[in-house]
Amino acid sequence: MTAAVQETQASDWLDSTAQTELLRLTTAGSVDDGKSTLIGRLLYDSKGVYEDQLASVRKATRNLTTGGLDLSLLTDGLRAEREQGITIDVAYRYFATPKRKFIIADTPGHEQYTRNMATGASTANLAVILIDARYGVLPQSRRHAYIATLLGIPHLTVTVNKMDLVDYREEVFTAIRDEFTAFAQQLKPRDLCFIPISALKGDNVVEHSARMPWYYGPTLLEHLETVPIAEDRNFSEMRFPVQYVIRPNLDFRGFAGQMASGVLRRGDAVTVLPSGRTSRVKSIVTWDGELEEAFPPMSVTVCLEDEIDISRGDMLVPAADGPHVGRRFEATVVWMNQKPLEAHRPYLLKQTTQLVQARAREIRHRVDINTLGHQRASELQLNEIGVVSIEAQRPIFFDAYTRNRTTGGFILIDPISNETLGAGMIVGPDTWRPSGPVTPAERLARIGHRPYLVRLAHADAEMARLIERHLFDQGYLVHVIEEPEHLAQAIRTAFSAGMVALLFGAAAEDPATLRAGLPSEQTVALDRAQFDDDRALLRALVAAMAGGAAGNVPLTDGAGI
Amino acid sequence: MKPQINHRTLTHLRALEAEGIHIIREVAAEFQKPVMLYSIGKDSSVMVRLAQKAFHPGKIPFPLLHIDTTYKFQEMIEFRDKFCASIGAQLIVHTNTRAIADGANPFRLGTQKCCALLKTRALLDALAEGGFDAAFGGARRDEEKSRAKERVYSFRDSFGQWDPKNQRPELWNLFNSRIDKGESIRVFPLSNWTELDVWHYIYLENIPIVPMYFAKPREMVVRDDQLITLEHDMPLRPGEKTQMVMSRMRSLGCTYCTGAIRSEADTLPKIIEEMIQFRRSERENRVIDHDQEGSMELKKREGYF
Numbered sequence: 010m011t012a013a014v015q016e017t018q019a020s021d022w023l024d025s026t027a028q029t030e031l032l033r034l035t036t037a038g039s040v041d042d043g044k045s046t047l048i049g050r051l052l053y054d055s056k057g058v059y060e061d062q063l064a065s066v067r068k069a070t071r072n073l074t075t076g077g078l079d080l081s082l083l084t085d086g087l088r089a090e091r092e093q094g095i096t097i098d099v100a101y102r103y104f105a106t107p108k109r110k111f112i113i114a115d116t117p118g119h120e121q122y123t124r125n126m127a128t129g130a131s132t133a134n135l136a137v138i139l140i141d142a143r144y145g146v147l148p149q150s151r152r153h154a155y156i157a158t159l160l161g162i163p164h165l166t167v168t169v170n171k172m173d174l175v176d177y178r179e180e181v182f183t184a185i186r187d188e189f190t191a192f193a194q195q196l197k198p199r200d201l202c203f204i205p206i207s208a209l210k211g212d213n214v215v216e217h218s219a220r221m222p223w224y225y226g227p228t229l230l231e232h233l234e235t236v237p238i239a240e241d242r243n244f245s246e247m248r249f250p251v252q253y254v255i256r257p258n259l260d261f262r263g264f265a266g267q268m269a270s271g272v273l274r275r276g277d278a279v280t281v282l283p284s285g286r287t288s289r290v291k292s293i294v295t296w297d298g299e300l301e302e303a304f305p306p307m308s309v310t311v312c313l314e315d316e317i318d319i320s321r322g323d324m325l326v327p328a329a330d331g332p333h334v335g336r337r338f339e340a341t342v343v344w345m346n347q348k349p350l351e352a353h354r355p356y357l358l359k360q361t362t363q364l365v366q367a368r369a370r371e372i373r374h375r376v377d378i379n380t381l382g383h384q385r386a387s388e389l390q391l392n393e394i395g396v397v398s399i400e401a402q403r404p405i406f407f408d409a410y411t412r413n414r415t416t417g418g419f420i421l422i423d424p425i426s427n428e429t430l431g432a433g434m435i436v437g438p439d440t441w442r443p444s445g446p447v448t449p450a451e452r453l454a455r456i457g458h459r460p461y462l463v464r465l466a467h468a469d470a471e472m473a474r475l476i477e478r479h480l481f482d483q484g485y486l487v488h489v490i491e492e493p494e495h496l497a498q499a500i501r502t503a504f505s506a507g508m509v510a511l512l513f514g515a516a517a518e519d520p521a522t523l524r525a526g527l528p529s530e531q532t533v534a535l536d537r538a539q540f541d542d543d544r545a546l547l548r549a550l551v552a553a554m555a556g557g558a559a560g561n562v563p564l565t566d567g568a569g570i
Numbered sequence: 571m572k573p574q575i576n577h578r579t580l581t582h583l584r585a586l587e588a589e590g591i592h593i594i595r596e597v598a599a600e601f602q603k604p605v606m607l608y609s610i611g612k613d614s615s616v617m618v619r620l621a622q623k624a625f626h627p628g629k630i631p632f633p634l635l636h637i638d639t640t641y642k643f644q645e646m647i648e649f650r651d652k653f654c655a656s657i658g659a660q661l662i663v664h665t666n667t668r669a670i671a672d673g674a675n676p677f678r679l680g681t682q683k684c685c686a687l688l689k690t691r692a693l694l695d696a697l698a699e700g701g702f703d704a705a706f707g708g709a710r711r712d713e714e715k716s717r718a719k720e721r722v723y724s725f726r727d728s729f730g731q732w733d734p735k736n737q738r739p740e741l742w743n744l745f746n747s748r749i750d751k752g753e754s755i756r757v758f759p760l761s762n763w764t765e766l767d768v769w770h771y772i773y774l775e776n777i778p779i780v781p782m783y784f785a786k787p788r789e790m791v792v793r794d795d796q797l798i799t800l801e802h803d804m805p806l807r808p809g810e811k812t813q814m815v816m817s818r819m820r821s822l823g824c825t826y827c828t829g830a831i832r833s834e835a836d837t838l839p840k841i842i843e844e845m846i847q848f849r850r851s852e853r854e855n856r857v858i859d860h861d862q863e864g865s866m867e868l869k870k871r872e873g874y875f
Binding site for chain 2: 029030031098099100101102103105109110112124125127128131132239244252253255256257261263265266267272294295296297304306307308310321345357359360362414415418419420422424427428429432
């Protein structure tokens with residue numbers, strides 16, 4: 010073969026593959042239903058496995074004395090996992106055929122690893138759900154389907170695996186298909202299909218199986234290569250979250266970002282959120298030249314006709330058909346941390362390019378992921394899913410997740426430990442509005458602790474201010490009362506406003522405090538003379554207010570004082 | 571760019587490009603002092619191109635950092651200096667000069683210890699000295715098994731270490747950039763690229779790369795089935811002789827530890843064709859990954875990229 014011929018062939022290939030589309034899929038299955046074997050089969054049969062990687066798998070297989078070539082070892086990565094013999098985290102795999110390039114998010118299927126499944130599902134176009142033909146539809150199959158649809162995966166592909174172990178009988182496959190279809194009606198997946206396979210023997214994974222002549226559909230790989238995904242993206246509602254302002258000189262000011270949805274054209278009228286200012290698109294700039302239009306998932310830089318103050322976190326939207334703008338919304342939250350989600354705890358919320366402080370106002374219900382039933386809940390534990398009312402400190406710009414996976418999704422971050430705690434899918438604006446006068450329960454919810462009257466005997470004004478400062482820094486709404494004229498009235502006002510009222514010196518002993526008529530369990534009396542130092546007194550005070558009898562939200566255990 | 575598959579669909583390379591640009595911009599926006607690790611190799615070259623695209627028409631708003639073990643190929647260093655000057659990037663070169671002065675080399679210390687001092691330690695020192703809170707690396711998940719589980723944002727504690735059991739969940743394209751003082755994040759914008767994607771992109775974009783990737787006759791020692799180049803006075807074992815071999819590098823590292831492959835591929839299409847035909851993992855030719863089962867995972871736990 011001459012060099013010239015070789016080069017022509019390579020260029021042909023380069024040109025044809027330059028037009029390959031990308032499909033992201035997620036796989037979910039239980040420990041023994043052959044998920045790793047299936048992925049190994051896809052990689053192996055599509056020749057995506059490099060020869061030397063295969064060689065090292067052959068070595069490891071011999072060590073485990075399982076005999077033969079264990080395809081699952083192609084995908085089990087980390088040492089700890091190899092020792093335990095299970096997959097414990099999301100692993101990404103890559104393979105390509107002449108038609109498409111694939112990214113597999115391979116996630117473990119156990120109950121306690123909901124968080125990993127949600128992670129893998131968040132970017133996927135398609136979910137492969139594995140069912141063991143011998144056992145039929147199990148709770149985990151339902152769970153996988155639920156999480157896949159919750160995370161907005163448009164295409165569900167149910168593979169009924171281990172058909173070789175049920176003699177490739179059609180009725181086994183049909184019964185599982187019918188049962189799953191009945192269940193899936195609640196989930197309303199956009200696209201649902203079923204394929205009978207044997208990952209181990211290779212039936213209907215890449216090659217059509219001669220042992221299931223009753224099946225006329227595509228093999229799994231054919232399905233992955235042809236399922237239409239282009240129309241899954243939202244092209245109707247333009248959203249451009251501003252990520253970064255590019256200003257190399259006084260003549261250029263561009264807003265860089267990735268198209269979340271819709272189409273943005275040169276000359277389009279746009280509104281900037283949150284300012285509400287309007288302008289037109291002067292140009293859409295890229296390194297490769299200016300574009301007439303941009304669509305998701307392009308990363309571009311937008312220049313506007315008018316000089317408007319725009320910064321990261323702002324969003325360009327159409328004049329009509331904008332997103333919801335608001336502080337309160339309802340979302341389905343998947344919780345991913347040992348520390349449970351609780352109402353009123355401060356979190357950081359990241360959505361598009363915004364990072365804002367936020368709190369859960371209320372947990373509306375928890376979802377039983379096996380039955381999809383609703384349960385009352387005061388918190389969400391690790392791997393639990395629930396519908397939560399969330400309040401951000403400033404307005405965010407959002408759409409329902411079912412319409413827009415970019416502007417409808419968010420993560421919650423712990424402001425202290427910096428961990429990613431959970432992920433949320435916005436349902437819509439929180440339309441629930443309380444009516445009537447503000448109740449003590451609502452004050453408690455907002456402030457985070459009950460009102461208290463604190464009487465400090467043998468303390469002076471300086472000391473009272475010091476204690477006020479310490480309590481305030483720990484999140485208490487606290488105030489030193491210094492109105493000897495109308496003491497009882499001042500105490501009542503502070504108390505009904507939900508505050509911690511501090512009295513010192515003579516006022517602390519004044520019988521007027523009794524006339525205020527406050528509940529005794531919300532009154533704390535401490536004598537400075539009985540404590541070695543201010544710190545000891547503070548600890549005692551915080552402990553008294555955090556005590557179970559008073560039942561307030563313990564903001565601190567006093568240890569940090 | 572060639573005509574697209576259908577109206578308003580990005581090809582897989584343009585989709586990966588858009589994702590990489592998004593990641594790079596996100597880091598520039600959210601971190602105080604990012605830096606981009608620049609190893610001079612083909613992956614770094616692609617990553618730098620993405621950074622150029624991300625901030626066009628502006629310049630890359632952070633420096634490039636090269637960890638120089640002093641055992642790199644001369645051609646790499648020449649290429650580095652010329653390339654960085656041509657794109658107007660700020661380049662920082664860091665070397666563990668103390669270890670070099672103490673005579674660190676793979677023959678005395680073994681490859682593991684040599685890497686630990688000249689790469690891992692040098693990198694951690696450079697990041698600490700520069701006060702960098704985010705460092706881009708060109709690693710890809712398809713390179714090695716332990717990389718398959720790496721996040722795009724890989725959290726490192728104040729010792730620069732990675733804890734594979736305690737990674738932050740990463741959903742959508744929402745990255746958690748929150749860290750405390752002393753901690754840092756390694757960022758991998760090419761996470762979802764394969765080796766083939768990298769070559770394909772270099773071809774489409776006409777990105778300059780070190781000439782060592784192209785085949786030509788080179789003076790080599792054949793040792794343990796690997797081709798080793800003769801630079802930095804590499805000692806020969808008894809009975810070893812050099813020979814001219816038509817060969818090229820599939821990945822670039824230190825001279826002692828980077829094997830060449832026999833190849834006739836002297837153009838990009840030929841390199842790509844060779845890869846489609848052979849499909850051998852590039853890391854087969856890097857001695858360091860073979861020194862211990864799961865060795866890359868161990869290096870990463872200690873702070874290696």
